[in-house]
Amino acid sequence: MLKRFFSFLLNLLYPPRCMVCREIIPINKKGYLCAKCGGEGAFTPITGKTCAKCSLPLNTAAYLCSNCNRKTHSLESNYALFLYEGRERELILNLKYHFGPSMMKFIKQILKENINKERFAEADYIIAVPMYKRKEKERGYNQAHLLAGALSEITGIPVLTDVLLRQKDTAAQSKLNYYARQKNVSGVFSLGNNKNAILSKAILLVDDIYTTGSTMNECSVALLSGGAKIVNGFTFCVAANQKTDSDSL
Numbered sequence: 001m002l003k004r005f006f007s008f009l010l011n012l013l014y015p016p017r018c019m020v021c022r023e024i025i026p027i028n029k030k031g032y033l034c035a036k037c038g039g040e041g042a043f044t045p046i047t048g049k050t051c052a053k054c055s056l057p058l059n060t061a062a063y064l065c066s067n068c069n070r071k072t073h074s075l076e077s078n079y080a081l082f083l084y085e086g087r088e089r090e091l092i093l094n095l096k097y098h099f100g101p102s103m104m105k106f107i108k109q110i111l112k113e114n115i116n117k118e119r120f121a122e123a124d125y126i127i128a129v130p131m132y133k134r135k136e137k138e139r140g141y142n143q144a145h146l147l148a149g150a151l152s153e154i155t156g157i158p159v160l161t162d163v164l165l166r167q168k169d170t171a172a173q174s175k176l177n178y179y180a181r182q183k184n185v186s187g188v189f190s191l192g193n194n195k196n197a198i199l200s201k202a203i204l205l206v207d208d209i210y211t212t213g214s215t216m217n218e219c220s221v222a223l224l225s226g227g228a229k230i231v232n233g234f235t236f237c238v239a240a241n242q243k244t245d246s247d248s249l
């Protein structure tokens with residue numbers, strides 16, 4: 001009784017807000033989304049024919065999208081769940097810049113409902129795209145690491161830490177074009193104390209968003225040079241427009 005009273009009081013003081021638009025959710029309504037953002041098909045994963053590298057939907061017979069076609073790839077493939085637009089974009093921006101850990105119950109639920117676990121059958125370990133240490137300290141968390149942890153709980157694939165390190169702060173990239181981004185992340189990643197764990201292993205590299213693929217590719221270069229057998233990616237979203245408001249490259 002007392003517990004219910006306190007939770008009622010807490011709800012009055014800090015009413016739950018929609019994970020997408022931050023509207024207050026009425027006290028008699030359960031769930032993580034307001035009436036406007038929730039409901040049938042609120043989060044629709046990418047389906048149908050997709051680019052073999054980045055997961056963008058393809059409506060031609062091509063194997064790769066035009067963006068991937070003109071690049072060299074170290075990353076074997078990237079499995080993205082959603083397009084970076086609408087609700088998914090708002091959700092990721094909230095996760096990334098504001099509410100991180102407090103959103104993970106909901107994010108885990110979305111992952112659970114939408115991922116195809118068979119896509120991870122090959123993976124020995126999950127590794128999150130690292131943030132620059134000082135930046136992670138300022139933010140208090142690394143959203144890629146939060147996603148990696150959630151994915152690990154769902155799939156049973158262990159997360160490896162202290163393998164991949166980010167040597168340089170590469171913030172404020174969202175205004176750069178593909179070539180500038182690629183140059184900017186070149187040589188940014190190095191290997192940490194736990195690097196021997198990846199020898200001959202299949203790695204699943206996790207990030208929140210795949211934009212140009214430059215970050216994922218640079219991470220993959222570092223992991224393969226450290227002896228990993230193969231590196232595939234998983235991102236919550238893939239951006240159709242390579243010039244986005246995200247600082248993920």
Ligand SMILES: [Zn+2]
Binds near residue numbers: 018022037038
């Ligand atoms: Zn909402």
Ligand SMILES: [Zn+2]
Binds near residue numbers: 051053055056065068
């Ligand atoms: Zn592509």
